[in-house]
Amino acid sequence: MTLQSSSTQVTSLEGKVAVVTGGSSGIGNAVCGELIKRGAKIVIGDISDRGHEVAAGYNREAGKKVAAFLYTDVSKYDDNKALFQLADSEFGGVDIAILNAGTCENADSIFTPLDDELEERIFNVNAIGMIKSSKVAILHMAKRGGGSIVCTSSAAGLYSAPALIAYAATKHAVLGYVKSCTFLPEVCNVRCYTSVCPSFVDTKFMDNVKTVDGVPDPFYDFVDKVPTVPMTVIIDGVFRYLGDNSANGETVMAFPIGIEAVKATEWHRSLLTDDSLKAQDIYLKKAIPHYKQQLSRALGRYEKEQKERSIK
Structure with missing residues (x-):
């Protein structure tokens, strides 16, 4: 069933503080803008120095400090701890974590060189990095009395394609992790869910993987013909579940026509x-x-x- 747009469920996040990993561009940056529009303060964690400019732009527009940035490699615990501690020191705590950092480097990995670092990078960022960020987020939110965590996955978390073999494995891992966190509200009042699993989005995210060893991948001739998901649909997915206190461990697809909840598999x-x-x-x-x-x-x-x- 396709769900109706409901981002208006969360009309105000005044007084809330959000940490956004991968917030310098693409989906993360779009979510940052919406968080600030709704009154939240944000702390951006990214490996791109563009985050400095993004945060400074939000502050100029607001006429006050509403955003901060810290270089963050989510695959490192020390970086994640520093990011969430910055949210504490700058804005008093963390209520929301949007765990959006990701990479598609070596996504088509089946015949790439047998290189440990190359092989592990995509898993260290997309899967292990998300787990490390979430574990630090849970501690900060538990101390504050609760919060909400949104983990961005992908349609590749449910579907598969040879050109995305490693990427799909990491996004399947994200879904499995989030589904296993449904006990958290009863333990520490923290809800953890995959808010959006978008299919193809019109961003530059996958531009650098359209060739492997200098050879164009035919998969992207097909991708060019597939309708893309509007960013407004992804935003609807994020803010629907930020405004739904009953949601927990959810998997929500973002398609060109809207968002669609995925029914959990029963025993x-x-x-x-x-x-x-x-x-x-x-x-x-x-x-x-x-x-x-x-x-x-x-x-x-x-x-x-x-x-x-x-x-x-």
């Missing part, structure tokens, strides 16, 4: 015996207290580390 009936259902009930009663204890320990470690760094 196969052969797994649902009387014994397994009883065991599940027992597990669910124990799981939330278990994770609350883990969160408490994680916050203690993180706060201790911050104090030790400040002393140095």
Whole structure:
């Protein structure tokens, strides 16, 4: 079912603070603009120095400080920690995290050189980087009393194509991770969901992968004929779920005609015996207290580390 546009559900984010990774261009930059229009302060993390100009432009337009930028390689924990700590020091905390940083370098990897660094980069940014950013975000939001995390995936998280073999693997990983975070609201009042999985978007994101070893990839002759997703549709996907407190672990496709929720796969009936259902009930009663204890320990470690760094 295609959902109606509902970005107006979130008419104001006054007083909220958002961290946006990959916010210097493309989807991330478009989301930054909408966040500021709705009253939020933003902190942009990106490996592109263009982020300095983007943040400065928002500040000039607003006539006050509404944006900050920090060079951030999301594959590094230290960079992620510094980014979220900047949001604390500049604007008082973090309420929203838009985890949008990504790369398509070596997307078509099946016959590329057997190079460890080349092979791992796309996974370190798109999958591991998103996980690292989210783990730091959860700690900051738990300390603040809750928040919302949006992880940008892709239609490649559900579909496949030879030209996107590594890229598709990373985006499938994003979906799996987010679906596994549905317990978080009961533990720390943090909702984590994949808000948008866009099909092809009219950005420069994939321009540098249209050739492999200098040979044009025929896949992109096909892509040029596929209708693209308007940025307004992607924005609708993001802000629909920022305004829906019941949404959690959602997968939402962004197509040229609008956004469409993807129904979660249910457990196969052969797994649902009387014994397994009883065991599940027992597990669910124990799981939330278990994770609350883990969160408490994680916050203690993180706060201790911050104090030790400040002393140095």
